[in-house]
Amino acid sequence: MSMGAEHQITAGFMPLFDSAVLVAAGELGFAAREGIDLTLHRETSWANIRDRIAIGHFHLAHMLGPMPLACNLGLTPLASETIVPFSLGLGGNCVTISNAVWDGMAAHGAKPDLDPARAGAALGALIRERAAAGHDPLRFAVVHPHSGHNYELRYWLAACGIDPTREIEIVIVPPPFMADALATGRIDGYCVGEPWNSAAVAAGTGHIVTVKAQIWRNSPEKVIGVRKAWAEQSPEALAALLRALHHSARWCQDPANHGELAAMMAQPGFLGLPPAVLMPILTGHLKLGGGAELDIDDFFLPFDKAANFPWKSHALWFYTQMVRWGHVAHTPENLAIARDCYRPDLYRSALKPLGVALPGANSKVEGALRVATAVGATGAGLMLGPDGFFDGQIFDPDEIDGYIAAQKSARAQA
Amino acid sequence: MVRSSLAVLVIDENRIRASIIEAGLREAGHERVTVIHDVTGIARQIAEIEPDVIVIDLENPNRDMLENMFQLSRAVKRPIAMFVDRSDQASIEAAVDAGVSAYVVDGLRQERVKPILDMAVSRFNAFSRMARELEEARSELESRKVIDRAKGILMKSRGLSEEAAYTLLRKTAMNQNRKISDIAQSLVTAAGLLGPVEDE
Numbered sequence: 001m002s003m004g005a006e007h008q009i010t011a012g013f014m015p016l017f018d019s020a021v022l023v024a025a026g027e028l029g030f031a032a033r034e035g036i037d038l039t040l041h042r043e044t045s046w047a048n049i050r051d052r053i054a055i056g057h058f059h060l061a062h063m064l065g066p067m068p069l070a071c072n073l074g075l076t077p078l079a080s081e082t083i084v085p086f087s088l089g090l091g092g093n094c095v096t097i098s099n100a101v102w103d104g105m106a107a108h109g110a111k112p113d114l115d116p117a118r119a120g121a122a123l124g125a126l127i128r129e130r131a132a133a134g135h136d137p138l139r140f141a142v143v144h145p146h147s148g149h150n151y152e153l154r155y156w157l158a159a160c161g162i163d164p165t166r167e168i169e170i171v172i173v174p175p176p177f178m179a180d181a182l183a184t185g186r187i188d189g190y191c192v193g194e195p196w197n198s199a200a201v202a203a204g205t206g207h208i209v210t211v212k213a214q215i216w217r218n219s220p221e222k223v224i225g226v227r228k229a230w231a232e233q234s235p236e237a238l239a240a241l242l243r244a245l246h247h248s249a250r251w252c253q254d255p256a257n258h259g260e261l262a263a264m265m266a267q268p269g270f271l272g273l274p275p276a277v278l279m280p281i282l283t284g285h286l287k288l289g290g291g292a293e294l295d296i297d298d299f300f301l302p303f304d305k306a307a308n309f310p311w312k313s314h315a316l317w318f319y320t321q322m323v324r325w326g327h328v329a330h331t332p333e334n335l336a337i338a339r340d341c342y343r344p345d346l347y348r349s350a351l352k353p354l355g356v357a358l359p360g361a362n363s364k365v366e367g368a369l370r371v372a373t374a375v376g377a378t379g380a381g382l383m384l385g386p387d388g389f390f391d392g393q394i395f396d397p398d399e400i401d402g403y404i405a406a407q408k409s410a411r412a413q414a
Numbered sequence: 415m416v417r418s419s420l421a422v423l424v425i426d427e428n429r430i431r432a433s434i435i436e437a438g439l440r441e442a443g444h445e446r447v448t449v450i451h452d453v454t455g456i457a458r459q460i461a462e463i464e465p466d467v468i469v470i471d472l473e474n475p476n477r478d479m480l481e482n483m484f485q486l487s488r489a490v491k492r493p494i495a496m497f498v499d500r501s502d503q504a505s506i507e508a509a510v511d512a513g514v515s516a517y518v519v520d521g522l523r524q525e526r527v528k529p530i531l532d533m534a535v536s537r538f539n540a541f542s543r544m545a546r547e548l549e550e551a552r553s554e555l556e557s558r559k560v561i562d563r564a565k566g567i568l569m570k571s572r573g574l575s576e577e578a579a580y581t582l583l584r585k586t587a588m589n590q591n592r593k594i595s596d597i598a599q600s601l602v603t604a605a606g607l608l609g610p611v612e613d614e
Contacts (some may be wrong), residue, residue, distance in 0.1 A: 044472070044473050044474070044475045044477075045472075045474070045476075045477040045478050046478050047477040047478055047481055047515070048472055048477065051506075051510055051515065052471075052510065053504055054506075055503070055507050055510055057510065076481075077481065077517070078506065083494055143478065144478050144482070145482050145485070171479070171482075172478050172479040172482040173479060174475040174476060174478065174479070175477070177475070186454075207577075
């Protein structure tokens with residue numbers, strides 16, 4: 001506790017690896033160097049984080065990317081206006097299934113290569129086989145209805161011809177309980193961040209079948225959600241924090257620091273897990289189950305590829321999926337709320353004094369970059385992408401009506 | 415005593431705290447109180463109990479799962495929202511501070527639910543106070559034990575009386591600006607490293 005700090009900031013986080021940039025900002029002095037006394041509180045549910053932001057206990061928090069949208073759209077019991085001036089990284093999730101489901105998928109051509117299309121085709125064949133035999137639908141778990149996990153799982157299944165609302169069941173399970181629920185047969189599969197996928201593989205009770213980084217390459221995951229009223233009252237404190245997070249994210253990305261980062265996150269006050277369990281997310285080298293191992297490009301990026309930039313097109317894609325699965329009605333008012341939630345303007349103005357590379361646009365056409373591409377930006381050397389969806393679809397944030405309509409009609413035909 | 419036909423479901427992994435709340439609700443005249451410690455199979459139980467009010471501790475990691483279930487229950491016309499009146503900021507803050515949250519079937523009148531929430535908040539606070547006092551008593555006992563052992567080591571190794579041994583510990587603690595129990599613990603640890611202490 002430094003009494004002389006210019007800004008006092010209180011933040012909440014969930015014990016998940018992708019809180020690392022926020023945790024390191026506090027633990028390693030990046031916040032203190034910006035004149036911030038940063039107090040971190042570990043929470044046990046996303047509902048607690050939302051409640052404590054709403055009543056002002058926290059100024060900001062580690063949040064699921066779609067969560068601030070859900071707050072602002074009035075989808076949650078207690079919520080306050082929340083904005084997103086910073087993203088905590090790209091990727092990091094996997095889809096893990098039970099050994100029994102893997103055996104069934106393998107009989108329909110699945111291979112341990114994480115290819116979403118091949119895995120999805122095999123899963124679809126297994127689901128139809130089970131339905132014909134009169135078995136109960138497979139049950140998958142995600143961490144929260146308004147989460148990247150839920151939306152990418154559903155996107156993957158739907159693109160493979162599986163209706164996630166009718167052909168499987170989706171339930172909510174807290175991340176640390178996923179592997180146990182799989183082992184005891186209460187669920188057949190799940191989509192969650194690391195280390196909870198590798199945990200099931202290590203226990204011999206699950207197989208990783210695909211990863212977020214292959215369903216939608218370099219796609220958004222956790223963000224910093226900020227209580228809007230506080231952001232407006234304390235613009236200097238927020239800007240200072242965004243600079244601290246930027247330096248922290250750069251440190252977290254550097255492979256030279258990965259050992260130290262894993263050791264820090266392993267501590268009882270953060271994740272309370274052995275450091276070795278935390279290395280796969282950093283190296284992108286995953287054990288898939290059954291002895292298979294794979295190196296995954298861009299598995300989790302805390303900094304590179306403009307990972308911290310809060311693209312409005314990311315928020316708008318989440319919005320289209322909320323509409324797609326009936327979480328919210330598509331109206332001009334709701335679209336405007338979704339468009340205003342992520343705030344690249346705040347990110348840009350806070351980081352401008354640092355002279356670092358910044359994207360010039362607030363939105364991009366998602367799925368347009370097939371290879372890593374240098375983009376026109378202030379400063380030098382900003383690489384983006386590739387950002388493709390595995391099914392080759394494109395999301396143009398200027399063509400939202402068309403995107404929503406196309407997904408709706410694809411489902412009607414299924 | 416107020417007679418109430420409201421069905422109250424208390425979800426709390428802490429059995430002692432749950433029974434304290436249950437007792438409070440029954441004393442206040444609520445007869446339809448159900449307590450659940452383990453959320454496995456809770457969907458079926460909620461369907462059976464049809465609770466009007468659900469009280470849950472904030473430390474419960476299953477809140478997200480439960481909220482999702484409540485949202486889905488809209489399909490069967492049982493919408494449940496947290497608290498009756500979102501504008502009652504003071505009540506909401508008091509509840510979160512106490513570590514409790516509540517979900518109430520939409521449409522219930524504020525005056526019917528408020529006493530239940532107030533009861534839950536005050537019992538949660540009372541439980542925290544009790545737990546804190548218990549913890550303090552336990553650590554007090556632990557300190558006393560370690561100080562006794564440190565005194566014993568000093569009496570034996572330096573031939574001091576019990577009173578002189580205690581005075582030495584206290585002076586050292588004051589000089590180093592540390593607690594006596596910390597000094598005693600260091601001494602016990604050091605003695606353990608330097609050789610087996612007889613008469614353990």
